[in-house]
Amino acid sequence: MRPADSVATSLEDSSSRRALLAGAGVAGTLAAIPILRRLFRLGEANASPSQAQDIRILQLVLQLEYTQVAFYEQALRDANLEGELRDFADIALGHERQHLAAIRKALGAKAGPKPTFDFGPRTKSPEAFVKAAIDLEDTAVAAYNGQATNLTKATLAAAAEIVSVEARHAAWVRAVAGQVAAPDPVDEPITAAQAARGLRLIGLKAQ
């Protein structure tokens, strides 16, 4: 079993939430927002926060940050990125490296080794890169948000400093591509299992 799977299994809850990468993508409609019903359903309590659970969650987040670093590194090498899109990838890579370092430091000896990746065509052209970067950053935002109620308050505060930077990346790359940069009124979370599935769809292979 891959690490992301074991983390996912231990954290998976039963509610069915939008699988970000599974199909729907980002809904563009702002009309008719049953916002509260959705928001509050998300707050259903999972396991009580604990330091041990923080570590399991950080191990998932570690996979996420490893994936982002590898993705931007490969894309900068292979995707023929130019202009503002290249600036975006450069700056985002720098941020993801700092996130990775912070999470590795927090996990210490419990930090797993770097996994392997196969991003396929996603790091081979600017068009594919834009689409994959949006998917990856949206997955990061949804994954962090999905764990907010599972984290101890101290770790939540640290995670909150990262998640908004991922959200900025997601909006930035959309804006560069001429898309609506913030299509949803609220970011819906995904479960750890959905996050792990999303990472595998993008190119996370194994350790």
Place this chain on the structure above:
Amino acid sequence: MTAHFQNFDEFLAAVDRDGAVGETRARAEATMSRRGLFGLTFAGAGATLLARAPVAAAAGLPAPDLDILNYALVLEYLQASFYTEAERSGALHGRTAEAARVVGATERAHVKAFLHLLGSKAVKRPTFNFQGTTEQQRPFLKTAVAFEDLAVAAYKGQAPKLRSNAVLAAAVGIHSVEARHAAWMRQLFGITPAVNAFDRPSSRASINRIVTSTRFIVAKPRMKARTKPEFTG
């Protein structure tokens, strides 16, 4: 005539003409002793209950959460009014006009959500004077950047203080959307959308100081009409 407040709490007290905030605090504190009961009710049929009976839901939330929600509501009022006014001014063009439309709709949805949640406990919408920043594209963008970065830092500062998981889940889902808005407005303004690897939180006191310094919040509605009256007698 405008009045400037030392901080948001003072401001909240000033707009709290019917005593909604004070009443909220008193009731919520009384509710705390029955939290077990409300907790059970909430955990059970919470979502449906909330959608249909916002007052009951608000009464079931811990007092500090209600306080934070009202604080967030004022920031959302500020943003929603700003974008609505900018859109109506007709001064925006191109992609900026599109962004203002989309972001404005989102901020209005946030206001609506908080009003629904807080019910009669919600603070009233203040009167704003955006000092002309909604009437030209560059000042609009500059102000939008400031508002969005401020909102991100404000939500981040409050999120770990929330006690209700339901409110926390809502708050983080809005927090990251504000960050998307911040990046979008920065990109349109021509500055780096994501400057640092870590976005730092801001305390309530710090947010209060910044908002107060803008002089965008006025105590009373402006007496001077914005447009010529249709009927002059």
